[in-house]
Amino acid sequence: MSRRTTVIVIAVIAVAGAVIWRSRSQAAGIVVTVATVERVPLLQSQVTASGEVVASRYAEIGANIMGRLVSLTVKEGEIVTAGQVVARIDPVQAASTADAADASLGALEAEAKAATTQVRAAQGAADEARARAAESATALERAQQLRQGGLIAAADFDRVVAADAAAKAQVASAIASFERTQQAATATERRVAQGRAERARARDQLAKTDITAPIDGVVTRLDVEVGEMVVIGVQNQPGTILMTISDLSAINAEVKVAEADVMRLSNGMPATVTLEALANQRFPGRIVEIGASALPQLGTQAAAREFRVKVRLDHTTTPLRPGLTCDAEIVAVERRNVTAVPLQSVVERGGRRGVFTIADGVARFTPVTSGIIGGLSIEVDGVPESTLLVSGPIQALRDLEDGAAVRIDGRTR
Numbered sequence: 001m002s003r004r005t006t007v008i009v010i011a012v013i014a015v016a017g018a019v020i021w022r023s024r025s026q027a028a029g030i031v032v033t034v035a036t037v038e039r040v041p042l043l044q045s046q047v048t049a050s051g052e053v054v055a056s057r058y059a060e061i062g063a064n065i066m067g068r069l070v071s072l073t074v075k076e077g078e079i080v081t082a083g084q085v086v087a088r089i090d091p092v093q094a095a096s097t098a099d100a101a102d103a104s105l106g107a108l109e110a111e112a113k114a115a116t117t118q119v120r121a122a123q124g125a126a127d128e129a130r131a132r133a134a135e136s137a138t139a140l141e142r143a144q145q146l147r148q149g150g151l152i153a154a155a156d157f158d159r160v161v162a163a164d165a166a167a168k169a170q171v172a173s174a175i176a177s178f179e180r181t182q183q184a185a186t187a188t189e190r191r192v193a194q195g196r197a198e199r200a201r202a203r204d205q206l207a208k209t210d211i212t213a214p215i216d217g218v219v220t221r222l223d224v225e226v227g228e229m230v231v232i233g234v235q236n237q238p239g240t241i242l243m244t245i246s247d248l249s250a251i252n253a254e255v256k257v258a259e260a261d262v263m264r265l266s267n268g269m270p271a272t273v274t275l276e277a278l279a280n281q282r283f284p285g286r287i288v289e290i291g292a293s294a295l296p297q298l299g300t301q302a303a304a305r306e307f308r309v310k311v312r313l314d315h316t317t318t319p320l321r322p323g324l325t326c327d328a329e330i331v332a333v334e335r336r337n338v339t340a341v342p343l344q345s346v347v348e349r350g351g352r353r354g355v356f357t358i359a360d361g362v363a364r365f366t367p368v369t370s371g372i373i374g375g376l377s378i379e380v381d382g383v384p385e386s387t388l389l390v391s392g393p394i395q396a397l398r399d400l401e402d403g404a405a406v407r408i409d410g411r412t413r
Helices: 003-028 092-148 154-207 394-399
Strands: 030-036 038-062 067-072 085-089 210-212 217-222 241-258 270-275 282-290 306-313 325-342 347-349 352-359 362-367 369-374 377-381 388-392 406-408
Touching (some): 038 217, 038 306, 038 377, 085 241, 092 154, 241 325, 306 325, 325 369, 325 388
Antiparallel strands (some): 030 388, 038 325, 038 369, 085 210, 217 241, 270 325, 282 306, 352 362, 352 388, 369 377
């Protein structure tokens, strides 16, 4: 027999052996793992997210004026009360400005008093001029009567007329002088108001050299040292942050939730928070706030958007510090007393969702209605409790067809 003929015979024998092994394997059935439909008392669909512990209320203390820090009266971790002085900025310049504003206001107020006196004097002069004008008008009326009777000389009559005209002119002049003094007094009063505003601003600047705590809490961060220059924010340039004061009476877990899950959440949903620093403790809480817009994305690469969600932790005696990393499990939906199967057991065939039940060594596709997913289980309706069904392996479930012979893996529990 030639070598070529020998190779062909060997190949034919190998192919025949493979066909025989496959047919026997198919006759024996596809090896599968199985599970049963179970009734569970409680099935929860959860949303998981990571974030950090934050105080429910905190304040970042900055400077309202620029200057050198001359005093720090607190340390990090110290408890403070609202209104307590926590730091001081060099007050010399602000104090001198306040003193100058006081002196300027005093001068303006003196001018205002003098202007008021001038107004009263002008008022008196105007009243006197009106009296003289009334007297001259009466004299003119008598002179006119005497002139008509020829009892007064023309020269005397002309003098009376001239005196009356002079009296009227004096009235007009006195009124104009009174109006001028009134306007001057009004201007002085406005300068006094401006001076008071300048003094209030200067005193406010001086008061701001003492930096006080706006809330009761704990100094959770202290970023400056005595002697440093502090500045205020200008346009897009942030000012100096001296410290952060946090109210630790209520603690939040601030986590980032993926956009695919955030629409399932609402305020009041229960959650459980775990911390890497306290691995053996679980802290219950509830959602108190859901971000209305997505968080800014870092970088230019497209990525799934995330939303900030705040979980208020129930009162706990365990001291927690802002900045601790945490994970949150939020219960989005829960069902009680439902039938459930392993998640991978539910497959799709011909556009329908169902499971493969097993009877007499044959897999039968049974349509089901699925519900919520809780961990590695999924709620189903359409198969009775305790029904035996195919749960794996994944490759077998992917290729399994209705009516296929199956053989249960001896390792199935």
